[in-house]
Amino acid sequence: MSFSGKVAVVTGSTSGIGHAIAEALAGEGARVVINSFSDTEADRAIADRLAKAHGVEARYIPADMSKPEQCRALVERTAAEFGSIDILVNNAGIQHVSPIEDFPTDKWDAIIAINLSSNFHTTAAVIPGMKAKGWGRIVNIASAHGLRASPNKSAYVAAKHGVVGLTKTAALELAGSGVTANAVCPGFVLTPLVETQIQDRMKEHEGMDREELVRDVILEKQPSKQFATVEQIAGSVMFLCSAAADQITGTTISVDGGWTAA
Numbered sequence: 001m002s003f004s005g006k007v008a009v010v011t012g013s014t015s016g017i018g019h020a021i022a023e024a025l026a027g028e029g030a031r032v033v034i035n036s037f038s039d040t041e042a043d044r045a046i047a048d049r050l051a052k053a054h055g056v057e058a059r060y061i062p063a064d065m066s067k068p069e070q071c072r073a074l075v076e077r078t079a080a081e082f083g084s085i086d087i088l089v090n091n092a093g094i095q096h097v098s099p100i101e102d103f104p105t106d107k108w109d110a111i112i113a114i115n116l117s118s119n120f121h122t123t124a125a126v127i128p129g130m131k132a133k134g135w136g137r138i139v140n141i142a143s144a145h146g147l148r149a150s151p152n153k154s155a156y157v158a159a160k161h162g163v164v165g166l167t168k169t170a171a172l173e174l175a176g177s178g179v180t181a182n183a184v185c186p187g188f189v190l191t192p193l194v195e196t197q198i199q200d201r202m203k204e205h206e207g208m209d210r211e212e213l214v215r216d217v218i219l220e221k222q223p224s225k226q227f228a229t230v231e232q233i234a235g236s237v238m239f240l241c242s243a244a245a246d247q248i249t250g251t252t253i254s255v256d257g258g259w260t261a262a
């Protein structure tokens with residue numbers, strides 16, 4: 001699997017799953033754009049490290065995925081600096097846990113904007129270039145929560161179900177163009193996003209040790225009782241970008257230890 005010369009943009013790629021996807025793509029020769037909303041030396045250092053480690057061009061481009069114009073600007077700036085975009089991975093995402101009646105409106109708005117609407121804006125912006133080239137890959141990082149609900153995660157569940165719907169619609173609109181659109185649906189993956197949930201749950205379940213809490217509370221719905229790894233999520237993205245997946249479009253790949261089998 002070589003992506004030598006292909007240009008890939010991964011939103012929210014300074015941490016966790018997005019970082020692993022960018023690393024995997026760079027490892028196969030892709031030129032990668034690392035993104036987050038901040039603009040620091042540490043952000044640029046992530047791109048520099050990937051470039052050095054894999055002998056590819058890697059650049060950090062800041063853009064806040066809660067802002068429609070910045071989503072589109074990320075695509076436009078990448079196309080201007082790299083010539084075109086072959087692979088778009090919509091990965092940026094946040095979480096907030098609260099019952100609906102107490103769910104803060106600003107958190108709802110932020111989750112819908114970052115986890116769902118950004119996917120629409122970046123996808124809209126990459127489509128003309130990918131169609132013109134007759135090749136492209138759009139991979140959206142949805143979630144098991146794109147297929148199933150859990151209490152207290154209304155915005156996240158709504159956004160991720162929306163991502164799956166957007167993915168299917170894009171696939172139908174792009175069918176036959178050489179551009180595919182698919183979603184990867186991870187179960188629980190141990191990243192900073194989930195570490196926050198573990199810390200919050202430990203406060204609620206005083207007396208439970210971490211191992212017990214992870215098995216019985218966090219991984220309650222994940223039958224394997226094991227976290228998926230960021231590398232395993234990246235592996236599914238790599239497969240969807242490969243020639244073997246040319247005819248796979250408008251679907252989801254679950255990497256969830258059996259969660260959605262039930």
Ligand code: NAD
Nearest residue numbers: 012014015016017036037064065092093143188189191193
């Ligand atoms: P993470 O917190 O480790 O990383 C999130 C990344 O998104 C970071 O680089 C962060 O800087 C970036 N980001 C946050 N807000 C942003 C904004 N406004 N603009 C641009 N970038 C922004 O989280 P993660 O666990 O790696 O999650 C990545 C994706 O995977 C998310 O979409 C998440 O919903 C999804 N996911 C995660 C899990 C899990 O268990 N960790 C499970 C299913 C789906």
